[in-house]
Amino acid sequence: MKKISLYILLFISVLAVSCLKDRSNYNIHTPNPIVIDTTGVPGSYVVFQMDTLRISPAISKEGLNPDNLTYSWTMNYFQGYKRVIGTQKKLEGVVTEAPNSSAYSLILTVTDTTTNLKAFFSWIVTVNPRFGEGLVVADTKDGVNTDLNLIMAYNFTSNILYDSISRVYKNLYSAANGAPLPGIVKGVAYMNYQNNRVLTCITDNTITRINPISYIYTKMGNDNFILPPAAISPNMVQSVAVNNAHEYLVNNGKVHSRYGTNFQYGYAFLFDKTDYVCQKMCGLQTASTNGGAVYDEKNNRFLLLPTITSNSAPLAAYPVFDNSNPAPAFDPSNMGNKTCLNMEEGYNQKVFAVMKTRDLDQYAVYQLSVLSPVNGKMGYAVNDISSNPEIGQSKFYTESTQENVLFYATDTKVYSTTLLTGGGTSPLLRYTVANGEKITGMKMHIKGGRMSLPSLTAPDDYTQRITATSANRLLLLSTYNESTKEGKIIAIPLQTLGVGGLVTDPAYIKTYGGFGKITAFNFQAP
Amino acid sequence: MKQLLKYSSLIVVLFASCKKEEIKMYQDAPAVYFTTPTYSYSFTQDIDSSAKTIYLPVKLSGNKSDHDRSFNIQIVNDSNTNVPSELYEIKQGQVPGNSFDGKVAIVLKRNAKVDSSIVKLRVQLVGSNELDPMLSPIVDITWTGKIIQPSNWKWLKYYFGTPFSTGWYKFMIQAAGVSSFPYDPTQAAADPVTWWWNANQVQAYGLKVKEALIKYNAEHPGNEMKHDDGTYAGQLVTMPI
Incomplete structure (x- = not known):
């Protein structure tokens, strides 16, 4: 019995011993670590798709032949994405990764093949579309067809951090599609809804939708609509890009919209039995109660757009005029014999409408409320600009959301006119183009990029310049010289807010030349 | 010796408790049910056609299968059916492999009576050896040449x-x-x-x-x-x- 007990205890002891943790420290050799020295190497990179990424860290391992080290550079993303971009000590690899809103992780793995010891280092790599954020410029060289170009520069591209860097891609549309766009493009809009990006170009009788990553056209004519309209005769196109991306199109007197991932315009917004004919409209960039306003040329009245999430709802009339104290400035439902020259979002989320009496040289800026409170007092302000210099020759109009000022341009001059409380104005000549050049377009830049402004303490010292975002602070002009056949984009920072004070020091005014006659331009966001 | 047996038993129990056991997965008899109680069709939607194949949707209860599974429906001869058999054809239903959605086709036919009245047919799920009927097993079908809701x-x-x-x-x-x-x-x-x-x-x-x-x-x-x-x-x- 004792023997049996002994055997069993012995057996259990053996089992227990086999589980004993080995805490001895004999025969341990600590290998020298692999050192990845990134001194002087940036921790993050911003590249364009198809760019070549070059990184050269110093790598050492004491006492080891460098031939025994292997290198693996991999681009990594969510959901297990991993691609080897290089296998040499120095990285020189083409970034083929798709542009994404989140950055990639570039991971360098160095392996000692004799011990399998590894060392790692990672970088953040943001990949931008090759044709990414910038300014789309439509130009014509023959007066018959239009091509598209893209300026990616400090002024328009948020990821370009230095004033000295710029890329101008010319003739993108014809390069991608084999021929330029037929007709003269008079409006361009860009929309990005959850990374579904489209450019829309309109001429007098065409609507073309383009993929802004490749510049290949995707839809033309009636294909742009869920139900084909009676005629393709577009007046204007406008995107809302700041909040809840969507797009408006005025076609054949009616307003259409599109929203979400459906790239086709819905049926036109309806109104009551009196119908409407629209040429100008404005969608607010951050709409809430209503989406914006349209001007009905047939019945001389403004109408309210529903919010885009209710885009099957009809246009709404402005509430009945309430002239009780404090009296509103005007009745949006009864504008008299006036035509609308321009509608844009201005200061304090008001729609600025430049109106002209049809048979008289009378001009005025009407400021409309479109948001709450929706009542009979939404005619916010009127400023008569009939006496402003050269207003009769004015062709282009724009404003910033950051000041109560209208800019208007003739063929050669840009004026600002401060819209004073009580209806007065204070016009000033702000810019005159070079001899031989004519202004072909003017618009306030509203999205993307930065600009330089003179320092407040040392305005004459360019080295002490300050940086500001371009949105609503950068006035863009397009000009054309008939003799040289060159078109230019001229970017003029708005230095002094409140009075339309454009910068006067030429060092801060950027010019992008080498185009044909520019017929339209618009931001292209990421 | 008794002590020895007791401790030996304990060791055996300890070892036995370490046995790996497969986790039992939920199993249920697979079944199908209709997702709509009624279906109506008007030949005004296709004025020149003499027949229309409609598909009644079904949902699967239970686990998906890696192969297609069929099921059957039959007519219910009560007051909810007033159409002669030559005016319809009932096909075999199917739930495709790896899907929770299936359908069954019924061919609705047209004659002068259909054009001037609303005919009705009640069908019932009867299942198959692979799929049982459950929950909502009945659909009332109506069709006509007239405008109907x-x-x-x-x-x-x-x-x-x-x-x-x-x-x-x-x-x-x-x-x-x-x-x-x-x-x-x-x-x-x-x-x-x-x-x-x-x-x-x-x-x-x-x-x-x-x-x-x-x-x-x-x-x-x-x-x-x-x-x-x-x-x-x-x-x-x-x-x-």
């Missing part, structure tokens, strides 16, 4: 209004320039050929109809569009969009 009115009402009437539906078809409004997201999975519109399309056509209604009412002051029959006869037509 279509089976997808439960969706169309959000665009064209809840009340249905023959005159209003005729107006809708004429104004939209279509023979039907094939929008039904619940039936689209089973029959995407019949129910091929998306929400944007039905909204666009709805607005086109509304534009025509505004025009009609403006041209007929005091005699605006009203429902001409049914529960809401005499009421003004209004649209929610």
Whole structure:
């Protein structure tokens, strides 16, 4: 019995011993670590798709032949994405990764093949579309067809951090599609809804939708609509890009919209039995109660757009005029014999409408409320600009959301006119183009990029310049010289807010030349 | 010795407790059920056709299978069926492999009686050796050559209004320039050929109809569009969009 007990205890002891943790420290050799020295190497990179990424860290391992080290550079993303971009000590690899809103992780793995010891280092790599954020410029060289170009520069591209860097891609549309766009493009809009990006170009009788990553056209004519309209005769196109991306199109007197991932315009917004004919409209960039306003040329009245999430709802009339104290400035439902020259979002989320009496040289800026409170007092302000210099020759109009000022341009001059409380104005000549050049377009830049402004303490010292975002602070002009056949984009920072004070020091005014006659331009966001 | 046996037993129990056991997965008898209690069709949607194949959607209860599984339906010969057998063909239903959705086809045919009346057919799930019937095993099918409230009115009402009437539906078809409004997201999975519109399309056509209604009412002051029959006869037509 004792023997049996002994055997069993012995057996259990053996089992227990086999589980004993080995805490001895004999025969341990600590290998020298692999050192990845990134001194002087940036921790993050911003590249364009198809760019070549070059990184050269110093790598050492004491006492080891460098031939025994292997290198693996991999681009990594969510959901297990991993691609080897290089296998040499120095990285020189083409970034083929798709542009994404989140950055990639570039991971360098160095392996000692004799011990399998590894060392790692990672970088953040943001990949931008090759044709990414910038300014789309439509130009014509023959007066018959239009091509598209893209300026990616400090002024328009948020990821370009230095004033000295710029890329101008010319003739993108014809390069991608084999021929330029037929007709003269008079409006361009860009929309990005959850990374579904489209450019829309309109001429007098065409609507073309383009993929802004490749510049290949995707839809033309009636294909742009869920139900084909009676005629393709577009007046204007406008995107809302700041909040809840969507797009408006005025076609054949009616307003259409599109929203979400459906790239086709819905049926036109309806109104009551009196119908409407629209040429100008404005969608607010951050709409809430209503989406914006349209001007009905047939019945001389403004109408309210529903919010885009209710885009099957009809246009709404402005509430009945309430002239009780404090009296509103005007009745949006009864504008008299006036035509609308321009509608844009201005200061304090008001729609600025430049109106002209049809048979008289009378001009005025009407400021409309479109948001709450929706009542009979939404005619916010009127400023008569009939006496402003050269207003009769004015062709282009724009404003910033950051000041109560209208800019208007003739063929050669840009004026600002401060819209004073009580209806007065204070016009000033702000810019005159070079001899031989004519202004072909003017618009306030509203999205993307930065600009330089003179320092407040040392305005004459360019080295002490300050940086500001371009949105609503950068006035863009397009000009054309008939003799040289060159078109230019001229970017003029708005230095002094409140009075339309454009910068006067030429060092801060950027010019992008080498185009044909520019017929339209618009931001292209990421 | 007793002590020895006791401790030995304990060791055996300890070892036995370490045995790996497979986790038992939930198993249930797979079954199918209808997702709609009624289905109606009017040959006004395809005026020249003599037959229409409809697909009744079913859902699977239980686990998906890696292979297609079939099931059967049969007619219920009661007062809810008034159509002779030569006016329909019942096909075998199927739930495809790796899917929770299935369908069964029924061919609806047309003759003079169908054109002048509404015929009805009640069908019942009877399952198969692979799939049992469960929950909602019955669907009442009606078809006609006349205008009737279509089976997808439960969706169309959000665009064209809840009340249905023959005159209003005729107006809708004429104004939209279509023979039907094939929008039904619940039936689209089973029959995407019949129910091929998306929400944007039905909204666009709805607005086109509304534009025509505004025009009609403006041209007929005091005699605006009203429902001409049914529960809401005499009421003004209004649209929610």
